[in-house]
Amino acid sequence: MTSDVVDPAKEEAVYKAAAVASEFNLMAADFPEREFEMYRILRQHMPIARQTDGGGVLGNGTGRGWFFSRYEDVVFAFEHPEIFSSATGLPFIPQAVDPPDHTEYRKIMNPWFAQAVLTPLEPLLKELANDLLDKMLEKGEFDFVKEFSEPFPTIIFCKLMGFPLEDVPQMMRWKDLFIHGMRAGKAKELGIATDEAGRLDPAAWREVMTKTTQEVYAYFSKMIEERRRNPGDDLVTKLVQAKYAGERPLRDDELLQTLHLFMLGGLDTVTSSLGLIMVFLATHPEKRKEFIELMDDSSRVATAVEELVRFTAIVSPGRTVTRDFNYRGLQLRKGDFVILSTPSACRDERVFQNPDEVIFDRHPNPHVAFVVGPHRCLGMQLARRELRIALQEIHRRMPDYALKPGEKAGVYGGGVKGVDYLPLVVAKG
Amino acid sequence: MMKVSVNREKCQGHNRCYMICPQVYKVDADTYAYIEEEDVPEALRDQVRRGAEVCPEKAITLIE
Known part of the structure; x- marks a missing residue:
């Protein structure tokens, strides 16, 4: 009997979920403002939602794709590469x-990013963080992205690779074209050519990609x-001396593809992650104060950085379905593309209590911001160190700062x- | 006595366990976790449990 009773509030929620799913587009200009509300609605009512492929820019051009938003499903897909393949045809090893x-490739590369190798880099x-901070603090008012979150990982990348430091600006332009050219x-x-409405022309984009x-x-x-x-004593040397299996x-094609991926992975992700963490800390002074109080305790700061990484998870990797596969009653077809949202999985209320709050000593925090399964981020130990050291040095040198009045973070x-x-504007000390 | 083990097939080398309890969880040159001594000292039980709970691959088993 009760099953026949219609709850009007639930009915509305289902319509709202349908509306969110129908227009859902990671690339939409207003996406960041509504992002977490949309994820929450999808997780609750449409955990696997149809997704269009942005004219082949996202996905594989077949137009049939799915957006996974729940932790459990995202983890399942990451851990089953035989069904959810990473072989996108992109030239990245x-x-x-x-x-x-x-x-085999990871056997070669994992040791280059092990704890024992990275600790001496601290x-x-x-x-490097302090060199950048010296310049910033002279100004007192600056764009944190230009002055710190872009150059910091790029300089580290060039140092590790053995590239001349005068190539840093060129490196940043290349990675911008690859990663952000589609925005x-x-x-x-x-x-890159856009139409009158400012929308990207996919053909022009692909042409620029080829040239770059x-x-x-x-x-x-x-x-x-x-x-x-x-x-x-650099990673390029290690690569040319490496033995496959x-x-x-x-x-040569393997060397180039690996270096290409190192460049994209090494430059952009820390920039994004650090930038988003700083947006949060700039706009939440009480949390910033809390962070400053704990940041010299090595164990607490490690836990706090993991929490900030969870909260600002950045990647939503794509996978291609390798064969017709029934997943929890949903018929996935061979060739479908799937987007696995770590930003949503990291806010899944089924796994994390008060997921939209930053709790520096959160436990447990089995976040998936670095992805799980065989493709977990190769450089995660380096990324963690870069983030922790950057945050410690920034807050040691400039504990008091704010978003510039009247401006918005991009x-x-x-x-x-x-x-x-x-x-950002730094308060005079 | 609590016993701890790491499933090396499941471990992907996140090092989260190591970050919480390096006295018990070790990491090798390939970044994967391993255990030298499966019997957990009384004083480290809580830390070892916390290390297991953050593993995103669920690769750690505790027997109490």
């Missing part, structure tokens, strides 16, 4: 490669040749979220 080849990271607002700034790839590959080829002649050196959505403008 090891990201766009499935096991077992992926496993003084260098600290010094309408940024595309214009980068010189050629430039980047030419640069990397030069560096590879140089290290073959003069080996150094302990047997053969990596081919937060954007997409497959990799981030912030491209963060005007």
Whole structure:
């Protein structure tokens, strides 16, 4: 009998979910403002929602895709690469490669990002952070993205790779073209054709991608040749000396694809993550005070950084369904693309209590911001160190700051979220 | 006595356990976790449990 009773509030909620799902688009200009509300509605009423592919910019051009928003489903997909494949056709090793080849590449690369290798880098990271802070504090008012969150990981990347530091601006422009060229607002700034409404022309975008790839590959080829002649203590040297499955050196195409991925993974993700964390801390002074009080305690600060990483999770990776597969009653078809939202999974109320609150000593916090399964972020230990050291040094040098009055942070959505403008004013001490 | 083990097939090398209780959870040069001594000292039980609870791969088993 009770099953026949219609609850008007629930009815409305279902319509609202249908409305959210029908217009859901990670790339929409107003996405960041409504993001977490939309995820919450989808998690509750439509945990696997139909998703369009943005004209082939997102997804694989088939137009049939799904958006996974719940922790449990996102984890399932990440942990079943035989069904949810990363082989997108993009030229990225090891990201766009499935096991077992992926496993061989990761065997080579994992040791380069192990704790024991990274700990000795900490003084260098600290010094670099302070160099940037010196310049910022002279100004007192600055765009945090331009002055810190972009250059910091880029300089570290160039140092680790053994690239000359004068190439830092070039590196930043290349990664911008690759990662942000598809964003309408940024595309214009980068010189990529858009239509009258400012929407990206996918054909023009692909043309720019091809040209940029050629430039980047030419640069990397030069560096590879140089290290073959003069080996150094850098990752390019390690790559050219590596043996695939302990047997053969990596081919040139493998070297280029790996370096290309290192560049995109190393430069943009820390920029995005640090930028979003700073947006939060700039606008939540009470939380900032709390962070400053705990940041010199090595155990508490590690837990706090994990919480900030959970709260600002940035990536929504894509996967392609390898065969017709019935997932919890939903018929996925071979070739469907799937978007796995870590920003939503990291706010899933089924796993995290008060998910929309930053709780610095949150426990347990099994967040998936670095992805889980075989494709978990290769550079996660480096990223954590970069974030912790940056946050410690920033707050040691400038504990009191705020968003510039009358201005807004330039937060954007997409497959990799981030912030491209963060005007801060530092209080005079 | 509490016993702890890491499923090396499931472990993906997040190092979250190590970050919470490095006395018990060790990480190798390939970034994966391992246990040297499966019997957990009384004083570290809570920390070991917390380390297991944050594993996003659910790779750690505790037997109490």
